[in-house]
Amino acid sequence: MGLxxxxxxxxxxxxxxxxxxxxxxxxxxxxxxxxxxxxxxIEILKDKSIDLLITDLKMPGVDGLELVKYVSEHYPDIPKLVVTGYPSIDGALEAMKSGVMDYLTKPFTKEELRKAVIKSFKLKPKKKLLKDPLKRDEAVSYGEMIGKSEAIKKVTDVIERVKNNKATVFITGESGTGKELVARSIHYMGKxxxxxxxxxxxxxxxxxxxEAELFGYTKGAFTGANDNRNGFFQAANNGTLFLDEIGNASLATQLRLLRVLQEKEVTRVGSQKVEKVDVRVIAATNIDLKELINKGKFREDLYYRLTVVQIHVPPLRERIEDVSLLTEKFLFKYGVEYKDRLIKISPEALQVLERYSWPGNIRELENVIQRAVIMCDKEIEIKDLPEHIKYQIDFPKEDRLFTLKEIEKKHILKVLAATNNNKSQAAKILQIDRKTLSEKLK
Ligand SMILES: Nc1ncnc2c1ncn2[C@@H]1O[C@H](COP(=O)(O)OP(=O)(O)OP(=O)(O)O)[C@@H](O)[C@H]1O
Ligand SMILES: [Mg+2]
Known part of the structure; x- marks a missing residue:
């Protein structure tokens, strides 16, 4: 037999x-x-290149049939073979309909398994799913990070370049854009x-x-210091120290940080002795450090030390193409957590999410999906989304200023879209009667 x-x-x-x-x-x-x-x-599917799925049907929590549907939708090239101890005609039929190519009833012999596997492979188009995070024109799935925008690919490109060395990395971005996730990815994806x-x-x-928390202290260094204690730098030795909201460090702490970055050694509070540390520092902020520098609240020399490699995580509104993938991820997460099943979203509701400006970025999207999963039955529809998202008025990005009529038209169309073209409902929201709405539409 060949390999x-x-x-x-x-x-x-x-x-x-x-x-x-x-x-x-x-x-x-x-x-x-x-x-x-x-x-x-599903975690394994995201990570590995799989050529065949063999699954049981009846499992507690999310069952095998849901997995089969999921794989058919997301990995159409992977053939599926169902193994079941309950050969109920219904279950098998439903499995066939959702794209399973064959099924095996327990118990089976090794020979029966072999034949079923070979048959499944024969039925599949010969193509491996590529899982290269750097491949263009494909969705990125990089550890926990997902996205398909150029912006997120750029971010993962830089992570690839820094994950195996100890260069200091500086991460900027609005609140909720994923700065901490980027920091964790640098650490956990690397050596x-x-x-x-x-x-x-x-x-x-x-x-x-x-200072004491970062660098440690010696016994008696200050009231309450009853023992020698390691600081975060000693604790992170050989690994990564993530300094979040670095803009909030005092000038005194900044000076000591600068020394650590320059000399790679720390001194505990209350001690003169220096200790060598080997730590990769990643710092993050959502405020503009340049402005703090101008106000004399942040050291310029520290700024340049920290910003050897910079990663800017763009706001979600600038990578709206990632909304659908992220939504899917959160649907899965919360569907399993709250409903024990995979929850879907209607195309109209997804469209509403893609039109929203997401001031709270990915964290806000996650909260919205979490809530909608709780509120919906099987599928998230527009009605399950918060009011401010359904009816947000987005101001035109163009320089041109619009006339009242143009704004009115845009707004009417928007409310119609949000109500699935339900004119009575739209009229109610617009607080005009249906007839007026019909006239305006003409
Ligand atoms: N590209 C991504 N793919 C999947 N999940 C993401 C992505 N980016 C962020 N998230 C998720 O969004 C949430 C917010 O991310 P994170 O805490 O890293 O943001 P942050 O920029 O540090 O926010 P803050 O400035 O408020 O501290 C987390 O649950 C994180 O897992
Ligand atoms: Mg954070």
Whole structure:
């Protein structure tokens, strides 16, 4: 028998069956991945290049049929083989309809499994899914980060370049754009991932304690210092220290930070002794440090030390093409968490999300989806979205100023879209009667 290089993903909540199938397939020279739940399976699908899915149907939580539908939608090239202990005609039929090519009833012999696998492969178009995060014209799935905009690809490009070295990285971006996620990705995608990642919110620690927290202190250094204590720098040794909201550090702390970055050594509060540390520093802010520098509140020399490599995470409104992917991610997350199933969104509701300006960025989108999943039945519709999102008036980006008539027309069309062309409802929102609306539409 030749060497099969195909990757097979096995999904079953019964670990014994998983191992049994795995043994059979390994002896047939297939490479296998195991998952005991649909959620785990989807994580693997995102990460690995899979050539065949073998899944159980009845599983607690999200069941196998949902997984089959998910794979058909998101990975149409992956053939699916269903293994079931409950050969109910209905279940099997439904599975066939949703694109499963074959199914096997438990118990089965190794030979039956082999035949079913070969048959499934024959039915599939021979094409591997590429999972290269740097590949253009494709959605990026980089650790937890997803997106398909050029902007997010640029961000992951830079992460690729810095993840394996200790260059200081400076991350800017509005609140909720994903700065911390970028910092974590740099650490966890790179070769120092096993060393600690320590996140410090410089704005949350009282100014007089920040130095001691960062650099450690010696016994008796100040009242309450009953022991020698390590600071965040010592704790993050060999790994990454993430200094969030760096603009909030006092000038005294800034001076000490500058020394650490220059000399790669720290001195504890209350001590003269220097200690070597090997830490990659990532700093982030959502305020304009240049402005703080002008006001004398931030050291310019520290600024240049910190900004060796800069990553700007653009606001969501500048990468609206990412909204659908992010929505899908949150739908999955909260669908499983609250409803034990995959929740969908109607195309009209998605359109509304894509028209909104997202001042709170990805965090706001996540909250909106989380709430809508709770409020909806199977699918999020426009009615499940918050009022301010449904009816937001977006001001024209063009320089030209619009006439009242033009604005009126735009607004009417917008409300109509938001109500799925329901004229009575639109008239109600616009506080005009239906007849007036019809006339205006003419
Ligand atoms: N590209 C992305 N793909 C998937 N999830 C994302 C992405 N960017 C951000 N998120 C999610 O959005 C939320 C907000 O991200 P994060 O906390 O990193 O933002 P932030 O810029 O640090 O915000 P703040 O300035 O308010 O601290 C998190 O739940 C994060 O996982
Ligand atoms: Mg943050």
């Amino acid at each position: 099969n290089k195909e990757n097979i993903l096995l999904v079953d909540d019964d670990i014994h069956i998983l191992e049994l199938i795995q043994r059979h397939l390994q002896s047939l020279n297939y490479h296998t991945y195991k998952a005991v739940s649909v959620i785990e399976a 120092f991932a096993r060393a600690p990642f320590i996140a410090v919110n410089c704005g949350a620690i009282p100014e007089n304690l920040l």
